[in-house]
Amino acid sequence: xxxxxxxxxxxxxxxxxxxxxxxxxxxxxxxxxxxxxxxxxxxxxxxxxxxxxxxxxxxxxxxxxxxxxxxxxxxxxxxxxxxxxxxxxxxxxxxxxxxxxxxxxxxxxxxxxxxxxxxxxxxxxxxxxxxxxxxxxxxxxxxxxxxxxxxxxxxxxxxxxxxxxxxxxxxxxxxxxxxxxxxxxxxxxxxxxxxxxxxxxxxxxxxxxxxxxxxxxxxxxxxxxxxxxxxxxxxxxxxxxxxxxxxxxxxxxxxxxxxx
Amino acid sequence: xxxxxxxxxxxxxxxxxxxxxxxxxxxxxxxxxxxxxxxxxxxxxxxxxxxxxxxxxxxxxxxxxxxxxxxxxxxxxxxxxxxxxxxxxxxxxxxxxxxxxxxxxxxxxxxxxxxxxxxxxxxxxxxxxxxxxxxxxxxxxxxxxxxxxxxxxxxxxxxxxxxxxxxxxxxxxxxxxxxxxxxxxxxxxxxxxxxxxxxxxxxxxxxxxxxxxxxxxxxxxxxxxxxxxxxxxxxxxxxxxxxxxxxxxxxxxxxxxxxxxxxxxxxxxxxxxxxxx
Amino acid sequence: xxxxxxxxxxxxxxxxxxxxxxxxxxxxxxxxxxxxxxxxxxxxxxxxxxxxxxxxxxxxxxxxxxxxxxxxxxxxxxxxxxxxxxxxxxxxxxxxxxxxxxxxxxxxxxxxxxxxxxxxxxxxxxxxxxxxxxxxxxxxxxxxxxxxxxxxxxxxxxxxxxxxxxxxxxxxxxxxxxxxxxxxxxxxxxxxxxxxxxxxxxxxxxxxxxxxxxxxxxxxxxxxxxxxxxxxxxxxxxxxxxxxxxxxxxxxxxxxxxxxx
Numbered sequence: 001x002x003x004x005x006x007x008x009x010x011x012x013x014x015x016x017x018x019x020x021x022x023x024x025x026x027x028x029x030x031x032x033x034x035x036x037x038x039x040x041x042x043x044x045x046x047x048x049x050x051x052x053x054x055x056x057x058x059x060x061x062x063x064x065x066x067x068x069x070x071x072x073x074x075x076x077x078x079x080x081x082x083x084x085x086x087x088x089x090x091x092x093x094x095x096x097x098x099x100x101x102x103x104x105x106x107x108x109x110x111x112x113x114x115x116x117x118x119x120x121x122x123x124x125x126x127x128x129x130x131x132x133x134x135x136x137x138x139x140x141x142x143x144x145x146x147x148x149x150x151x152x153x154x155x156x157x158x159x160x161x162x163x164x165x166x167x168x169x170x171x172x173x174x175x176x177x178x179x180x181x182x183x184x185x186x187x188x189x190x191x192x193x194x195x196x197x198x199x200x201x202x203x204x205x206x207x208x209x210x211x212x213x214x215x216x217x218x219x220x221x222x223x224x225x226x227x228x229x230x231x232x233x234x235x236x237x238x239x240x241x242x243x244x245x246x247x248x249x250x251x252x253x254x255x256x257x258x259x260x
Numbered sequence: 261x262x263x264x265x266x267x268x269x270x271x272x273x274x275x276x277x278x279x280x281x282x283x284x285x286x287x288x289x290x291x292x293x294x295x296x297x298x299x300x301x302x303x304x305x306x307x308x309x310x311x312x313x314x315x316x317x318x319x320x321x322x323x324x325x326x327x328x329x330x331x332x333x334x335x336x337x338x339x340x341x342x343x344x345x346x347x348x349x350x351x352x353x354x355x356x357x358x359x360x361x362x363x364x365x366x367x368x369x370x371x372x373x374x375x376x377x378x379x380x381x382x383x384x385x386x387x388x389x390x391x392x393x394x395x396x397x398x399x400x401x402x403x404x405x406x407x408x409x410x411x412x413x414x415x416x417x418x419x420x421x422x423x424x425x426x427x428x429x430x431x432x433x434x435x436x437x438x439x440x441x442x443x444x445x446x447x448x449x450x451x452x453x454x455x456x457x458x459x460x461x462x463x464x465x466x467x468x469x470x471x472x473x474x475x476x477x478x479x480x481x482x483x484x485x486x487x488x489x490x491x492x493x494x495x496x497x498x499x500x501x502x503x504x505x506x507x508x509x510x511x512x513x514x515x516x517x518x519x520x521x522x523x524x525x526x527x528x529x530x531x532x533x534x535x536x537x
Numbered sequence: 538x539x540x541x542x543x544x545x546x547x548x549x550x551x552x553x554x555x556x557x558x559x560x561x562x563x564x565x566x567x568x569x570x571x572x573x574x575x576x577x578x579x580x581x582x583x584x585x586x587x588x589x590x591x592x593x594x595x596x597x598x599x600x601x602x603x604x605x606x607x608x609x610x611x612x613x614x615x616x617x618x619x620x621x622x623x624x625x626x627x628x629x630x631x632x633x634x635x636x637x638x639x640x641x642x643x644x645x646x647x648x649x650x651x652x653x654x655x656x657x658x659x660x661x662x663x664x665x666x667x668x669x670x671x672x673x674x675x676x677x678x679x680x681x682x683x684x685x686x687x688x689x690x691x692x693x694x695x696x697x698x699x700x701x702x703x704x705x706x707x708x709x710x711x712x713x714x715x716x717x718x719x720x721x722x723x724x725x726x727x728x729x730x731x732x733x734x735x736x737x738x739x740x741x742x743x744x745x746x747x748x749x750x751x752x753x754x755x756x757x758x759x760x761x762x763x764x765x766x767x768x769x770x771x772x773x774x775x776x777x778x779x780x781x782x783x784x785x786x787x788x789x790x791x792x793x794x795x796x797x798x
Contacts, residue, residue, distance in 0.1 A: 085436035097427040180577040207712035253742035
């Protein structure tokens with residue numbers, strides 16, 4: 001079977017709020033195998049964002065361990081951490097806020113290529129063109145300022161930036177929540193295609209079970225900082241075991257089309 | 261529409277830019293268009309303006325040409341104003357950046373220093389400094405800068421703290437960018453615009469402070485300044501008010517021009533932000 | 538039959554030299570009905586809501602007619618209509634207590650004194666199913682969650698018993714579970730009080746669950762309008778059909794199955 005790419009063991013994180021200690025994450029454990037997509041679904045405040053930020057080393061955990069590609073991920077720091085980051089990339093929720101307001105598309109894609117020396121300098125422009133085409137944008141987008149793009153186009157650029165370093169794990173934190181419905185489906189299809197082609201594992205985080213269901217092999221349900229249910233996507237959706245999962249299933253809006 | 265065009269399309273921006281342009285031209289071309297050295301005796305004393313074509317704006321109590329004084333004074337005001345504002349900005353931005361990035365004790369310590377400089381009124385600080393150390397132009401520039409660097413420092417720090425929390429800074433960390441590169445390429449260029457908008461106000465304040473110092477006799481006595489001209493005109497204010505009014509009006513128009521320009525600039529840059537949203 | 542509450546004829550909104558934000562909208566809103574305005578970003582749905590509420594920026598140029606037959610005059614903010622904004626974080630005043638914010642509308646429009654207005658505010662908090670209303674009265678917005686803040690916003694909007702409630706993407710900033718609760722709440726309140734509801738959203742399925750009629754906007758134009766069941770089961774326009782087809786719920790086959798693995 002596929003090897004375990006990422007394993008999170010008993011991760012905990014608490015915040016102090018008006019004197020009291022609030023647990024954002026409590027003994028969270030999960031694993032992702034190479035090439036699979038794990039969906040993490042939960043209501044707002046359930047801890048999903050805290051989890052993604054700790055995973056991306058933007059926030060420190062209080063306790064617990066994370067093993068990524070066989071190494072102790074939390075022990076890395078400085079230049080070693082920066083180098084290893086090439087293997088784990090992220091797509092953020094807000095396509096507007098995720099880019100330097102002054103940047104052009106080409107500069108945004110050049111950064112990771114340059115920092116990790118993915119290709120020799122003279123081949124970078126070609127690589128940028130290839131990345132843009134891979135995410136469905138034409139190569140002449142490279143000269144345009146990111147601000148001039150639509151939400152869906154920006155998210156494509158964000159995905160292109162994330163796969164530029166050929167990561168083994170892609171974390172998507174509410175990556176399609178801010179997009180129009182018609183655009184959403186196309187971005188989800190793009191993600192699934194990329195995974196099939198390049199074997200990237202994905203951690204897909206969202207509060208929308210329908211979207212998570214569409215792209216995940218397995219789903220983990222998080223509620224109040226704890227993982228309350230894990231299983232194959234179909235099982236969780238068809239036969240939810242936990243209250244949180246049942247609430248999420250019930251909350252998905254359904255088209256009511258039968259005429260009276 | 262380029263930023264310049266946007267700036268010019270605002271009435272404030274256009275007028276402000278026009279005033280400053282005239283000021284700069286007057287200052288740069290002073291040796292060329294001036295009737296002569298402002299400190300030399302040009303003719304009869306207390307000649308009224310528009311009476312003698314050789315001295316279009318008249319002469320002062322010692323017979324020095326008013327127009328020459330006005331043009332050379334423009335140089336002083338501009339040079340001192342810009343130099344002081346520039347120094348204040350550089351110092352303020354550096355301190356603000358260090359405080360914003362370092363956080364913790366370094367931030368606290370630097371902010372207490374900023375507090376100390378903000379508590380003392382800028383003019384009194386400049387006054388004390390110049391009267392203790394001396395009246396050369398570099399000292400005056402430093403004195404004014406010391407009184408005004410605290411605001412840019414605070415603003416820069418606030419900007420840095422706010423921008424650090426943005427997703428694009430987190431993105432830069434996630435792709436493995438070195439912290440120094442993040443500071444200079446991601447944060448600084450986005451932190452600066454509001455601070456630069458502040459610089460225009462600092463220039464205006466610097467020009468006024470320089471004039472006030474000269475007025476009190478603490479300016480450089482070897483160059484023509486508007487402040488000293490206003491001071492000299494005090495004793496003959498009733499009979500020859502033009503001696504104080506003309507440089508006073510020039511000062512007022514200059515400061516107005518700087519403020520209008522800064523308004524226009526703020527709007528032009530501000531539109532940028534609104535468009536992005 | 539029900540009277541027309543609001544009638545729009547060739548309503549247009551333009552900003553300066555740019556393209557129109559709304560292009561000749563003809564639409565009637567019946568009294569007491571629940572109408573959903575559905576569209577994607579840039580469709581003009583928010584501009585529409587703000588045009589009705591007279592909340593457009595000064596530089597906006599409004600053309601066409603807005604008639605208010607039931608009221609006989611343009612609606613007064615707070616008194617004749619209530620408005621619920623998308624972001625509950627910024628639509629509430631951070632320095633006023635919840636009680637003050639809800640009571641203000643009642644006091645101003647119903648002529649109540651502060652004591653009566655506060656009593657009404659607490660009663661409204663109960664109606665919007667806020668736990669511990671007496672504590673919440675003294676709380677500040679930052680102490681509440683997004684969903685709770687939106688309940689407060691709803692309470693404040695209906696404080697003066699308006700006839701029309703406009704909800705401008707009121708659930709778009711909330712997660713699905715809270716969204717479903719807020720929609721249920723709105724539906725219940727509007728039925729109980731006989732209010733007319735204008736529900737602006739980008740989610741056609743969400744709207745289909747509870748409104749009577751639906752109007753689809755695209756690129757500043759009204760594409761299609763009609764009873765929700767008919768529009769959804771037999772859409773007249775390709776765009777509406779596309780919106781319906783893009784909807785994804787738990788019954789939609791997952792994309793991941795298409796990937797051979």
